[in-house]
Amino acid sequence: MFLDEFNSPAGERVCISAEQASRFAKGIAGDYNPIHNPDARRFCVPGDLLFALVLARFGLSQRMDFRFLNMVGGGTPLCFQEGEDGLIRVCDDNGKCYLEVERSGETTRDEAVVEAFTRCYVAFSGKNFPHYLKPLMEEKGVMFNPRRPLVIYDSMGFALDRLDGLVPELALDRSSLEVNGKRGDCLLEFRIQSAGASVGSGSKKLVVSGLCDYDSTAMDEIVTDFYRLKAAYEA
DSSP: OOOGGGGGETTTTTEEOOHHHHHHHHSSHHHHOOGSSSSSTTTOOOOHHHHHHHHHHHHHEEEEEEEEEEEEOOOOOOOEEOOOSEEEEEEEOOOOEEEEEOOOOOOEEOHHHHHHHHHHHHHTTTTTIIIIHHHHHHTTTTTTTSSEOOOOEEEEEEEESSOOOEEEEEEEEEEEEEEEEEEEEEEEEEEETTTTTEEEEEEEEEEEESSSOOOOHHHHHHHHHHHHHHHHHHH
């Protein structure tokens, strides 16, 4: 499985080291958010890696909703389980829940389909910044604190008309940013296509904390640093 290098079994649990999480963020998602750097003070495992592991373990369902409840630190033993209420939960040994998933409809465990959908969504999701967020923040005249940029994955969900013969492609449909004081709620709505035909839609919600006035010079420096890190990693 393509996810094997990004997690390690620990008995019935799964551990994700900071290095594994960072490699996934950069190598699979193209996500250079500093919060995923192994040496980050507030390091956390990418939500998209938890998303990918859920699909690998439980399959791809027609309708799925993911709620990210807490940030996962590096090396935390995690249990992936489906409760009697039908919800999938990712928890640690102390019962702290990090991710809750609701699903319905048909489910496929076809590894090729699951991997294709996972890679497709994660590649889309990894473009949060600067691709999607920068123009929204510029339009609203706000930005995250350039010294402590914090963008948190809140939730995502999607609905598929069918699973058979799925060769998925995702594209941004609409985006919006609602500003409430120093907090911004960003909604990214996407469409899902297969072989040129529409097969579903979904959305992703992000929370941007510590908003301040937009500073084009500071933002340009952040974007330049993003592409510098990307070029260094790809080299």
